[in-house]
Amino acid sequence: SAVISQKPSRDICQRGTSLTIQCQVDSQVTMMFWYRQQPGQSLTLIATANQGSEATYESGFVIDKFPISRPNLTFSTLTVSNMSPEDSSIYLCSVGGGGDNEQFFGPGTRLTVL
């Protein structure tokens, strides 16, 4: 499986600010995804990051709040904009594998908004 890294691993931010999270993969992948995991909860898909086109957002998530970039097949960023304490979560990127039937996850970015 691919080796996936995320930066930062954690951050504490003030409300109203924005944070950009980076996801780097050690090999070219077609599918990249961004998830949110709220405290004590399961994973919820935010969007699919498409290379060369706009991300595809799930219901309840919008581009203005969570802009995503996918400049190439090994890298993506997720920005959490105009943060509030409700945005405090773990943000995870994942990549498709096994013919995109499987997904492999990065270590996550733990965000706390004060």
Added chain:
Amino acid sequence: GQQLNQSPQSMFIQEGEDVSMNCTSSSIFNTWLWYKQDPGEGPVLLIALYKAGELTSNGRLTAQFGITRKDSFLNISASIPSDVGIYFCAGRKETSGSRLTFGEGTQLTVNP
């Protein structure tokens, strides 16, 4: 929202005991995945299942893809302390491309 019902929510067992957890849905899935998440880490894929009725093992872990394609279970035999963590099932529907739906997770505690 979540369409996978995972149970139990939590389990407290003694080292050496066997564990079973399952996921059910009203929808049909064509892939079932089981993950384990340790504190402060991302989920790690344990087992992937692709065919109805398929039974797959990975060491002390065994998982099955239900015949109806609406459920899956994971068994852990002879549990050890490092089995502690949160176990998630995830399913992929034929109509949802590569997108996964996750269960709510089972928190496993193993007492030495």
